[in-house]
Amino acid sequence: MDIIAIDDISTLDAIELFRDAEWFDTQKNALNGKVLCNLFYEPSTRTSASFYSAMSKQGGSVIPIDSVSYSSVTKGEDLEDTIRTVATYADIIVLRHPEVGSAKIAAEVSDVPVINAGDGNGEHPTQTLLDAYTIWKHYATPQDDSYRVFDALHITLMGDLKNGRTVHSLVKFLDRFPVYFHFVCPKEYMLPKDITDAMIGDWNHTEDLADHAEHTDVLYMTRVQKERGSDFEYGLTKENVELFKDDMIVMHPLPRNDELPKWFDDDPRAKYFEQMANGLVIRQSLLRTILVGK
């Protein structure tokens, strides 16, 4: 079972993961003797540490390979051979690679499951799972049908929507449910047309968060992707916050720049640190499901 794109995870599987995570008990020894390889061709402290911890807390081990590019590659080895090598050592591979499509290539040659932890501007499905889980967890109630938790939510995405891999996958996933999307950004940073063309649900675009601040249930912000060439100014203002509903939530994949001011951190609607903690829980649940079943 490889997890390369968010489309590899059915809605049923996702909701089951969310529910499992809910009654997830730490099983200190569930993954004893299991080995995960964190194969990172570009650094990502947050993601690698999250998988590291998810494995460790269940008794598994992690081989951290951050220096691939500095070793085998300098001897001329290609991705396929590296993956086949690592697959002989590890029970599961978590791959971060700067090129779109690399995780798919890896999954094809690997004898063990591959989890895509980001392939350039491509996908990062476990980020999407933890994002969706954070929304689900906030809005789920004991009375709810788990499959209808997302229904009719107003999801506002603000920031660099053009280059944000995180946002693309999240939109794809949430579009499986009847939600309302509001995209807030300058025109030139709008989602790529192939993504909006493929959408089933309702969406609109504006340049001002104020247009949707009052009915937003989830505000998902992203930072300016300076390293991918983006450059514009925007951010959460006190005026925006005054318009927000009491039980809405503000999310951000972190790290942040100035768009998400620190004065908001203590607001109960600030969910971005809990969002990270949810990532750990979801990855624990996912690893256990893949490696030992339930």
Added chain:
Amino acid sequence: MDIIAIDDISTLDAIELFRDAEWFDTQKNALNGKVLCNLFYEPSTRTSASFYSAMSKQGGSVIPIDSVSYSSVTKGEDLEDTIRTVATYADIIVLRHPEVGSAKIAAEVSDVPVINAGDGNGEHPTQTLLDAYTIWKHYATPQDDSYRVFDALHITLMGDLKNGRTVHSLVKFLDRFPVYFHFVCPKEYMLPKDITDAMIGDWNHTEDLADHAEHTDVLYMTRVQKERGSDFEYGLTKENVELFKDDMIVMHPLPRNDELPKWFDDDPRAKYFEQMANGLVIRQSLLRTILVGK
């Protein structure tokens, strides 16, 4: 319970740690499922490996983050956000950071305990604990009152006392007890005045170790801190050694330069390798105390 400065550890707690370490038995599974994050903004093989081992030997796991500066920071994240992130993954954080005060900032935002493993020219309290423990262990006898082991010892510190973080904290700690301090160094490398001003006990300063070699119980040497701008010549000589008492001990936090010659390594008074081994034991004891109680 954060360990930011040596003053965070009471004399009672310290002695209890020393005694615990004495009857410390390896409990292979005491820290199963517990995760420590080694968050090192500057490299320190010795310290990170010591915490790594202290955790591993008791069944815990370690997330080694040596590359923070090369990932999140390049995306503009600050220390607070990094700490809050890491605190969602780990049960305890060991922080090494080039800036004085950083560990204190970290402890303020972290939901989990923070151990300062060196903040620039600031503190490095577990180094002080292992140094003090090495002295305590050597001079403790079954008959002793544990709290009086240090009493009346002649402690001679030699080297770059101005820039040596290790020395500053050790002096602060040992000054809680009635010991005699002898500082050996060129005038311009003497301890900062605010440290000697705050001392309760006796101390004197000389430029020649020969002045105190005969009555020294503990000689604590440090290397020239070239990377902090120090540059002078000194070292242990055969003439010094001839004056030493039989049961005195020579310590050094390592790594060393030429000041501590290799011909002395096989002398029974050379305690610097045992000193490192004591560091592992003290850290095991400390981690277990913080993470699971006793």
Added chain:
Amino acid sequence: MDIIAIDDISTLDAIELFRDAEWFDTQKNALNGKVLCNLFYEPSTRTSASFYSAMSKQGGSVIPIDSVSYSSVTKGEDLEDTIRTVATYADIIVLRHPEVGSAKIAAEVSDVPVINAGDGNGEHPTQTLLDAYTIWKHYATPQDDSYRVFDALHITLMGDLKNGRTVHSLVKFLDRFPVYFHFVCPKEYMLPKDITDAMIGDWNHTEDLADHAEHTDVLYMTRVQKERGSDFEYGLTKENVELFKDDMIVMHPLPRNDELPKWFDDDPRAKYFEQMANGLVIRQSLLRTILVGK
């Protein structure tokens, strides 16, 4: 018990390791509480990951020190002090170092066993063990006397035999048995004379693999050691392969360059990926033997 050179392993011990590995069962907790230090002064993803996994799969822990050269060494520490330090933290040290003889020096000062994982152009004995094990495993039959599995095999080594550390040790080891060696390379890349002078068995040299393709039982290829100054063209051709026996095997320590074409990967005689997997098994067996006996 240090493993510095292939000559540190007797033929009896080697065969016993091979047989143990055969009926090796994963013992998830055999190495609980044991700590291995991967002390790598130059990167080697493949080898370090293999030891990492071998330790982890049996419940042990690994301290990965890849950055020694960037920390202690910059403070002027030498190999001896580093080893003595690491030996206080770890139960066993795996050392990779660019200088010939470094592993021997390390073993002399270390209180814990040292395994040489490559010392420059010197030895890399566990690579030799896994290579030999791969041949042994392929040709052993239940009827065989284990000690005679290698007898009368035609071993063809092709590539840069002058600079290939792997090849030197393998030749030394296999020369303990009555095998036929065929060396295929340009004259200037032939094995050093001191190695061939010390050989007991039969050998010959040719520049063309075709001369021996038909009767070769094991073809062991190496890549051009560009980083050690070698530069010539050679490689496996379809014409060679047509001459091969059905049950011969092709080995390569990997990583490869163009000498070993990918079209051969799916041939049942391609053993180089299984060879890596064998490395994991042999190292598990070796670590358990050294650390806890059998």
